[in-house]
Amino acid sequence: TTGTAAAGAPAAPPAPPEAASKEEKSYFRRLKYFMERRFPCGVCQKSFKQSSHLVQHMLVHSGERPYECGTCGRTYNHVSSLIRHRRCHKE
Known part of the structure; x- marks a missing residue:
């Protein structure tokens, strides 16, 4: 086999045999x-x-922080972190 399913999708990983040991299942x-x-x-x-x-993950390694808070100027590498941070200005 070539390791791919129809339409170029990756092949499904093989299932463990019914009588597989704990190590094999792992x-x-x-x-x-x-x-x-x-x-x-x-x-x-x-x-x-x-x-x-x-x-998105590569921003962790590059150090790039493209998301900036318009209120205080703090920067973040994930937009979700900026959204969470913005809540502190609403209190």
Whole structure:
């Protein structure tokens, strides 16, 4: 087999046999996890299911902080962190 399913989708990881040992089941769980996360970070070896998540993650390594609070000027590398921060100005 080529390792891909129809239409170029990645092949599903193999299922553990019914009589698999605890160690074998653990191996198959790890295999499934890594097969689903096809976008690895070249710096820290984390991997992601979507390429956009890898792009967002790379901000951690670059030090770029593109999201700035308009009130106090603090910067963040994730928009969710900025949104959470903005709540402190509303109190």
